[in-house]
Amino acid sequence: MSPKAWLFLALGLFVAYYAYSWLKHVKPAEGTQSRPASPAAVAIGAILGIVFGWMAGGGFVFENGGVTLTMPMGPDGLNIGMLIAIGAITILGVAVPMIMAKGGVVWPKPAELGIGTVTNFFDTLGIGSYAPTTAVWKATKIVDDRLIPGSLTIGHTPPTIAQAFIFIAIVTVDFTTLVALLAAAVAGAWLGAGVVSGWSKRNVQLGMGVTLLIAASLFIFRNLDEMRGTPMIPGGMAEGLTGGLLIAGLVGNFILGALMTLGVGLYAPCLIMISLLGMNPTTAFPIMMGSCAFLMPIAGARFLEKGSYALRPSLGLTLGGVPAVLVAALLVKSLPLTAVRWLVVIVVLYTSVSMLRSYRASANEPSA
8 A cells, every 4th residue: 555545544543433432422412312323314324424435535526517436446456545535434424323313413403514514614725614613603602612622623523534535635745744743733632632621611711712812813924924925934845844844843733733622723823834844835735634634533532531512513513514625625726715814813803802701701700
C-alpha cells in the first residue's frame, strides 16, 4: 500500500474507535429511554455510508456539468484508499441510527440539521465551523454553555473525517511533515479535552469568551491580509518542513489541538502558521483537516466519557454536515469567502461578548 493508503487505514481505525465510543457511552436524554434500533434505519445508514464513503474516496468526479463514476478496481489496480473511505464512513452510517435509538432521539430538529449543513459547508471551504456553530448555539440557547465544547467536537467529527479523506487524497504534501503535525495535534487535543471536559460552566464561559476573541482576531487578520493585494503572509512553495521549522510546526499544532477543545477552530490559525513556516498555503488543507479528523475522535471520546455534550444538537451537526461537506468539496468552485468571513467576525465577536457577560453575571453563582 502507498503511504497515503496507510494513513487512510489509520483514519479508518480512528473512525471505528469514535463510533464505538459513542455507542458505549451514549445515554438517553432526559425524559426519553433507549430502544432497539430499527433494522430499516440501520440498512439506510449503511447504504448512505457506502455512497458518501465512495464520494469521499474520489468515486464521483463532477466536471463540466457531468458526473464521472470511478470504481474501486480502476485501470491502475485496486484503489485501497477508496475502499477504506467507503468502509470507514459506512461504519458511521450504521452507528448513527444505533446511537439515536440508544439515546432516545428520534431525529434532530430542522434548525439543528440546518446549523450542521451551513457550518460544515463553509468549513470545507476553509471558513471553519466551531466559531459559527458556537455563535448560533449561544444566540438560540440550543445548547447549554457548559456542553458547547463537547457537543462541537462530537458533532463535527464525521463531517471533518469526510473532509480529511478528500483533501489528503487530492493535495500533495510531504508525508513525514503531514504525519508529524497530525500526531502533534492529537496529543494536544487529548490533553486539552481531559481538562475542559471537567470544567464548570463558568470556566467554559470564560475560556470560550477569550478564545472566541482570538478566533475573531485571526479572521480579521486573514481578511485584511487578502485585501492588501500582496499578502503580508503569502506563504512559500515548500511541501514539507525540516529541522527547526518542523519543530516549530509540531509545537504550533500541539497548541492548536489543545485549543480545539475550547472551541477555537484549527483551520484559520493553521493556515497562517503553515504560511509563516514557508509552506504552500494549499498544503494547509490536508494538514488542518487531517489534524482535526484524527484529534476529534480522541477528544470526543473524553467528552463522551464524562457526558459533557448535548446529543441531539450533536447529531444535527453530523447528519446535516456530511452531505454538505461533499457538496462543497465536489461541486462548489468559488465563493466570496472574504465577505463571509467578515460576517463571521461580527457574529463571533458578539458571541464572545455574550459568553463573557454570562461569566460575569454568574460570578455569585456556585460553580457546577
